[in-house]
Amino acid sequence: MAYDIKDVRTAMDPVDNQYHIVLIIILISLIIAAGISVLFTGGQGPGETLNLSGSLVEQDSTGQKEDPAETWIVRILWVDDQNRTYSFQDYPQDTKPDPKSYTFTGDPPPGAQAAMIRFLSWDGSTERTQGARYIMDPDSVTAVLNRYTLMARLSPLPTTTPVTTNTPAPSGTPIPGMLIPESGVVCRNADGSCTARFGYTSRHDHPVSLPVSDMNRFYPGEPDRGQPVVFMPGIHHDVFSVTYPGDATNLVWFLMDKQVSVGTVPRVNTSIMIEPISGYAPLEVRFSERSTGSVPNNPLAGTWNLGDGTITSITGPFYHRYEYPGRYTVSYTVSNACSQARDSGVVTVYQASYTWDTDPKNPATVRFSCTSTGDPSVWFWDFGDGYTSWEQNPVHTYQRAGTYQVGLTISGQHGKGSVVHTISVPS
Structure with a gap:
């Protein structure tokens, strides 16, 4: 179909x-x-x-969501120049501050000025730095933390916004690489024991705690020998000390698994050399010293007192000229962070001198008298008219009137000296 x-x-x-x-x-x-x-x-x-x-x-x-529970904190480093202290103050904020435009409008601590501002966030468990602004230049801030002392927190200051959050507690454990030990200085005590002083640098901006353990201990000896367990922010030199027996030749401190050590140092001793120790003015004297007890982290520093008002810290041999007669006590004091030593000597400067008078009956006849100090044993006179004499107290008659340069040169156990005077012989 x-x-x-x-x-x-x-x-x-x-x-x-x-x-x-x-x-x-x-x-x-x-x-x-x-x-x-x-x-x-x-x-x-x-x-x-x-x-x-x-x-x-x-x-x-x-695509990250902002945590509605996150809060904001402004932390200011205040510096008190008069008391040589600094402190960190926290100021909670209702909204996120702009580091570029933030301005503190409260009253600073008495006598204090702001050095640095940090902008922090806090999510309930972690504190994060969101920015910082230096009021002083960074080198000055570093110098403040190095030279000054961390003081207790000052009383809270009024803020421009209501305080709605609590300041977070600082972290209890230091971050690796942020807590650094400083090599110690060791001194020997009178009883034979040794005392070492240590310091540290903490790059945290809040105190941290490190209990005595494998990461924080001294060796040899007992594990807990006085080392700190709380470390403040900043640089702190020689802030604590540890004493250990003199037969332990080296002390090692472990901090955050970093090792620093110190050894014993010899006692400080010094002796000075003076050359010559006596002579006639003007006298050129050479000074030098030999000292022991210096180590790289505990060097020696010395000061000379030359007895005539001259004080100097010159190093190495040097010369000094004494213009006037006298007895000068010279001393050299040398010290390090542990002790000091002193040595002294005496420089005696003598003077060549004479007096003269004329014979009343014959003014051309002049009697000379040596008044020099230092007990000279040789005298040489030059009367200025071509005649000389080796006597101690000569008498000389000039053939004609005039003006004469008369010189006396003496020598003896204290060296040689000379003096020249101008005398007039009347007609």
Whole structure:
């Protein structure tokens, strides 16, 4: 039996109508679903998300949500130049401060000025630094932490915003690499024992605690021998000491598994050399010293007192000229962080001198008398007119009137000296 094409198409029309109805139902379902989604999201934009409480939390470009429990703290380093102290003060903030534009509007501690401001966040468990601004230059801030003493926290200051959060407690454990021991200085005591003084650098901006353990201990001897367990921020030189027996030739301190050690040092001794110790003015004298007891981390420093008002810390041999006669006590004092030593000597400066007078009956005849100190044994006179004499107290007659330069040179156990005077011989 045969059908033409028209008859076949007419036979399939009812089926086509069914397909059309199914497609219409699917389209209506999709439209209804889209409307329900818009209704429940409330037209939410692409940068927002719904939290469990129903409030919106802004989302940054990285897709990380800002913790609504995070608080902000401004920490200021205050410096008191007069008392040579510093302190860290925390000021909680209601909103995130801008490090570039933040201005402290309260009253600073009496006599104090701000040195540095840190901007911190606190999420209830971790404190993070979000920025810092130096009021003083960084080198001055470092010098403050190095020279000054950390004082107890001052009384709270009024803030421009209500205090709604508590200042977080500092972390109890130091971060590796942030707590660094400083090599010690050791001194020997009178009873033979030794005392070492240690310091440290803490890069934390809050106190940290490190109990005595394998990371914080002394060797040899008992584990707990007085080392600190609380470390303040900043640089602290020679802040604690430990005494140990003299037969222990070296003391080792472990801090955060870093090792520093000190050994014993010899006693401080010194001796001075003076050359010459006597002579006639003006006298050039050479001084030098030889001292022991210096080590690289505990060097010696000395001061000379030359007895004529001259005080100097010059190092190495040097010369000094004494212009006037006298007895000068010279001393050299040398010291380090442990002890000091002193040696002294005497420089005696003599004077070549003479007097003269004329014979009342013959003014051309002059009597000379040596008045030099130092017990000279040789005298040489030059009368200025071509004549000389080796006598101690000569008498000389000039052949003509005039003015003459008369010189006396003496020598003996204290060396040689000379003096020249101008005398007039009347006609």
